[in-house]
Amino acid sequence: MTTMAPASTPVALRRNVELTVDGEPVTVPEGSTILEACRAQGIEVPTLCYLETLAPVNVCRVCVVELEGSRALVPSCSRPVAAGMVVHTASERVRTSRRMVLELLASSVDLSTADGDVHRWIDEYGARPERHGPSAPPGDRDHAHAGHHEPPEVGLAATVAQVVKRDNDQYVRDYSKCILCYKCVEACGEEAQNTFAIAVAGRGFDARISTELDVALPDSACVYCGNCIAVCPTGALMFVSEHDLRAQGEWDEDRQEVTRTVCPYCGVGCNLELHVQDNRIVKVTSPLDHDVTSGNLCVKGRFGFEFAQGGG
Amino acid sequence: MDLRTPEAPPTAEERFAVDSVLGPPESGWFGGERTPLDGHVALGGLAKARSRRHLLLPALHAVQEQVGWISLAALGYLCERLDLAPAEAYGVASAYALFTFEPAPPVVVHVCDDVACRAACGGDPTEELAARHGPPGSGTTVTWRPSPCLGHCEHGSAALVQKAGAGGGRASLAPFTAGDMDRLVALGPQVELEDLPVPLALVPQAGAEGSQLRLLRRVGRLDPSSLDAYRAAGGYEGLRRALEMGPSGVIAELEEAKLLGRGGAAFPTGAKWAAVARNPVRPHYFVANADESEPGTFKDRVLLDHDPYALLEALTIAGVTTGAEKGFVYLRGEYPVAAARLEHAAAEARNRGLLGSDVMGSGLRFDLEVRRGAGAYIAGEETALFNSLEGRRPEPRNKPPFPVDRGLFEKPTGVNNVETLLSVLEVLAMGAAAYARQGTPDSTGTRLFCLSGCVARPGLYEVPMGTTLGSLLGLAGGVAEGRSLRAVLLGGAAGSFVGPEDMDLPLSFEGVRAAGTTLGSGVVVVLDDTVDMTAFVGRVARFFRDESCGQCVPCRVGTQRQEEVLGRLVAGRPLGSVGDELALLADLDQVLRDASICGLGQTASSVVTSALRRGLLGNGALSGNGRQP
Structure with a gap:
């Protein structure tokens, strides 16, 4: 009903801003980020810690671009556009920093279950993680004391490798795969769940995602909503079902069917995507762009599916 | 947020320490004793509790000083008081070097092994300590740990003594010798921090004829309490x-x-x-x-x-x-x-x-x-x-x-x-x-310089901006014991080296900028030909590895990798050729400077790059042509 619509929506009030990206003029609404301006132009900018549904933390630095007049490169995911900005996304400086960020991560983190794009970028940017040397053996990262460390044996490259944490029936935490993108902390905290069961602890190369003093999840504030799993870009956080199938070499997305349905538990209307392999539900997600969930679910929607396969 | 805090109650000592900062709890809902009545009343106050989050660090200090470490129960009680998630509080606390989360001896001696003290003794100041008192962390009542710079550089050695319990707190000892450690170990928990001598400040210009000190004019001349x-x-x-x-x-x-x-x-x-x-x-x-x-x-x-x-x-x-x-x-x-x-x-x-x-x-x-x-x-x-x-x-x-x-x-x-x-x-x-009218037209006033290392009269100096490096070193009596100058570290770990040929360098903002270096915080560490430069630069690399906050990838992983490459070069075990390793250092330098979030990462490769460019490593055998800033 047109009479119900406000005279002008906030979107209509947003002025347009013109800037230059890679030599081409681009016009985007005021308040957009450089990343959005690049995407509007069809320019691919790699991102790791960025997610549309979370406030940008700009920590991975893979999305950096060169902004004329700025001494250092700037993170495109969080920098708002300003009129007259001149941005370069493919200069030598940009390519070097992106290559090095990818190389530093690939040399220290197990990216075997990361999004496919990550591997494509590693190739495209020519990152060579092997030049940092063979990996040092896994260490006890949970007790690292800020400001102190033992350097690895000469010739070996320190990594974040450590024992998989499996302390509950719902999901495992394999922090050997953690790139410290902060997404799980955001999702667990004020961006989605408001549970605050995990935070970044320690500092420097020893920084890690942790509960208080590394207590097991059942002793923590975790409510098993799994919203951390939903935002994890590397598979560090994973359903037990997926983890075990992978361990058995049985995980096969080609054999999986994804069925979209509505959660049967309450009346909110969350959409579920049931990932089914061999007639068993192996994972539950929710579409990121669903206006009820933004990808988030509660413990029932996320993990309460055993009844559907006779296990309830 | 529904706060879930650990079930174990705090000890009386832990409670006392937290309450000494936050005051007694207002009700059973905020860490006080729960009575049956608490189940029948509704109280507000969450916003007030949360608004005191800025007291987290003071309260953590109180627990650390009282008990000597921070337990899960102490953290839980503190979180109840501030309506703060324990995971978040741990994330904060574990980012600081002075907090520990495992039972520790009541007396912990943090011993500086950083650049200035290294330069002053020519090597690792903790070597003798380790030989006499075992590796860091050993000892049941008194232990020691290596520490980054403690800010007593003019003495050439320093320690910070942390004592838990009654009469506990922190005290500085500078200079600090292995003999001091012997005495501390002998005293054990009986050591009275108040009895330890308060370190002096060395301000060699004070009282000198014709000195026109401004910023330093009161230092040592007034009762600081009055x-x-x-x-x-x-x-x-x-x-x-x-x-x-x-x-x-x-x-x-x-x-x-x-x-x-x-x-x-x-x-x-x-x-x-x-x-x-x-x-x-x-x-x-x-x-x-x-x-x-x-x-x-x-x-x-x-x-x-x-x-x-x-x-x-x-x-x-x-x-x-x-x-x-x-x-x-x-x-x-x-x-x-x-x-x-x-x-x-x-x-x-x-x-x-x-x-x-x-x-x-x-x-x-x-x-x-x-x-x-x-x-x-x-x-x-x-x-x-x-x-x-x-x-x-x-x-x-x-x-x-x-x-x-x-x-x-x-x-x-x-x-x-x-x-x-x-x-x-x-x-x-x-x-x-x-x-x-003081200083230069673009860098007005006077500037403080912290002279340490192999210098005849180390201390804090005040000179007009634009004073040359040579005259500043002259004020301090030049290189100690008449030995020859190898290099000067200007600006600290985030700075860079200059050499004997730079004595005419004007110490002004524009002067050092033109020379591609920095005044930084006024650090001038003098290095003579006895200093092990490779170990010195290695210490700077370790410093950044230890002090990075870990937030951004370039700094978190880059400082780790920088320390590793340096280790390989020093050991003469490069991966591939030496040239490959220098190219890797140059890449690390670029990503650190260009893509780190803050000044720490952006300067973390500065000293290493500068040392390579000046041929200060491996007896000059290693010299990189790292890109000019």
């Missing part, structure tokens, strides 16, 4: 003048004096104050950054140990000028003497109406708090400092927005370091024109 002595020496005349001139007058004076910040970025102080003053958002805050942790820097310690009222006066001037009614002094946690003297001075100033609701009878309100850091170099970065004050992880924020728009508690905030604030006093005392 407000009367400070006032008799002209103290608080600057505040009187500032109140007469009004904010616009003070700012105009600073602009005319062309005072630039002494923190490294050389930002015009007047412009910064003006930006805070005219910001319509209220309240405003002003912060004195006394978290000096740059290896080789000890100027704040000397000034605050011996002239604490000067900082309080300058901060009060900053407050009344920028419209801030609340100020903070963020002091590094390794300076127990300065902490005590500042607290005492603040109490005295409050008693005399120089702080409070009617500053010097002006009707203006300004008060301040002294807050201590807990062992984190990164907390000296201004936005990480705000996070630290707010009880969050000391991680730098993205800029923009800049502090003058959104700083402490998201409000417009001015922040200056100690030397800058004390220079404001000189501008007001001398008048802008006279002040600007």
Whole structure:
């Protein structure tokens, strides 16, 4: 009903801003980020810690671009556009920093279950993680004391490798795969769940995602909503079902069917995507762009599916 | 948020420590004893509890000092009091080197093994200690740990003694020898911190004929506890003048004096104050950054140990000028003497109406708090400092927005370091024109330099901006024992090397910029031909690996990798050719400088790159052609 619509929506009030990206003029609404301006132009900018549904933390630095007049490169995911900005996304400086960020991560983190794009970028940017040397053996990262460390044996490259944490029936935490993108902390905290069961602890190369003093999840504030799993870009956080199938070499997305349905538990209307392999539900997600969930679910929607396969 | 805290109750000692900062709990819902009645009443107060999150760090200090470590139960109780998630509190606490989470001996001695002390002894100052008292962490009642720079560089060796329990706290020992450690071990928990000698400040120019010290003129000449002595020496005349001139007058004076910040970025102080003053958002805050942790820097310690009222006066001037009614002094946690003297001075100033609701009878309100850091170099970065004050992880924020728009508690905030604030006093005392006549046209005034290492008379020196490196070294008597100069580390771990051929280098902002180096925090570590340069540079690489906050990938992993490459080069075991390794260092240098979030990462490769370029590593066999900045 047109009479119900406000005279002008906030979107209509947003002025347009013109800037230059890679030599081409681009016009985007005021308040957009450089990343959005690049995407509007069809320019691919790699991102790791960025997610549309979370406030940008700009920590991975893979999305950096060169902004004329700025001494250092700037993170495109969080920098708002300003009129007259001149941005370069493919200069030598940009390519070097992106290559090095990818190389530093690939040399220290197990990216075997990361999004496919990550591997494509590693190739495209020519990152060579092997030049940092063979990996040092896994260490006890949970007790690292800020400001102190033992350097690895000469010739070996320190990594974040450590024992998989499996302390509950719902999901495992394999922090050997953690790139410290902060997404799980955001999702667990004020961006989605408001549970605050995990935070970044320690500092420097020893920084890690942790509960208080590394207590097991059942002793923590975790409510098993799994919203951390939903935002994890590397598979560090994973359903037990997926983890075990992978361990058995049985995980096969080609054999999986994804069925979209509505959660049967309450009346909110969350959409579920049931990932089914061999007639068993192996994972539950929710579409990121669903206006009820933004990808988030509660413990029932996320993990309460055993009844559907006779296990309830 | 439904708070879930650990079930184990705190010990009486832990409760006492937390309550000493937060006061007794208001009800069973906030850490007090639960009575059946608590189940039948509804209380508000969550917002109030959360609004005290900024007391997290002081409360963690209290537990650490009382008990010697922070248990899960103590953390849980603290979180109940502040309505804070324990995971978040642990994330904050575990980012600081001075907090521990496992039972520790009651006496822990942190021994400096950083660049200045290395240069002074030619090697690793902890080697003898390890030989006599075992590796770090050994010992049941007294143990030792290596520490980054403790800010006593002029003594060439230093330790910070931490004692838990009654009579506990921290005390500095400088100089510090293996013999001192023997005595501490013999005393065990019986050691009385008050009995340990208070380290002296070395200010060789003081009392020298013809010396025209400004910033240092009161150091060692006044009783630092006496407000009367400070006032008799002209103290608080600057505040009187500032109140007469009004904010616009003070700012105009600073602009005319062309005072630039002494923190490294050389930002015009007047412009910064003006930006805070005219910001319509209220309240405003002003912060004195006394978290000096740059290896080789000890100027704040000397000034605050011996002239604490000067900082309080300058901060009060900053407050009344920028419209801030609340100020903070963020002091590094390794300076127990300065902490005590500042607290005492603040109490005295409050008693005399120089702080409070009617500053010097002006009707203006300004008060301040002294807050201590807990062992984190990164907390000296201004936005990480705000996070630290707010009880969050000391991680730098993205800029923009800049502090003058959104700083402490998201409000417009001015922040200056100690030397800058004390220079404001000189501008007001001398008048802008006279002040600007000192130094060079673009770098006005005097500057403090921290001379340490292989120098005949180490100490804190004050010279006009633009003084050459050669004359500064001459003032300090040149290289110790007449040995030959190999290099000078200028600006600290974030600085770079200059050599014997640079004696004509003018120590001004424009002079060092033209030479591609930096004054940084005024560090001048003198290195002679006996210093093991490879180990020295390796220590800097380790420093950044240990002090990175870990937030961004370039710094978190890059500082780790930089230390590793250096280790391989030093061991003569390069991966591939030496050229491959130097190319890798150059790549690390570029990603650190270009893509790190803050100044720590952006300068983390500076010393390594500089050492390679000057052929200081591997007896000159290793020389990189790292890209010029």
